Amino acid sequence: MKLYRFLTGIDESSFCHKVTEALNKGWELYGSPSLTYDHQSGKTYCGQAVVKEVEGKEYDPSMKLGQQ
Known part of the structure; x- marks a missing residue:
């Protein structure tokens, strides 16, 4: 599963x-x-998108992406 954060x-x-x-x-x-x-x-405000591939997990909208 691929995760995305901004x-x-x-x-x-x-x-x-x-x-x-x-x-x-x-x-x-x-x-x-x-x-x-x-x-x-x-x-001035900055933004940067980051992604991460994780195995063995199923996406759940309640997951804390920063803790993955």
């Missing part, structure tokens, strides 16, 4: 740590990262 966060080191943690748990980058700027808050 990680998001403010463009700062905590976002990079979030992506790094996912990579170290076996997730792989999927596509290019995205950036958007929020003029109201003055912050």
Whole structure:
């Protein structure tokens, strides 16, 4: 079964740590990262899709993808 997550966060080191943690748990980058700027808050937000192939599981919408 293939799992998909879209990680998001403010463009700062905590976002990079979030992506790094996912990579170290076996997730792989999927596509290019995205950036958007929020003029109201003055912050830039990042997004990165990641995927992971897992065996022996059946998809359940209640599963916590970050814990896979």
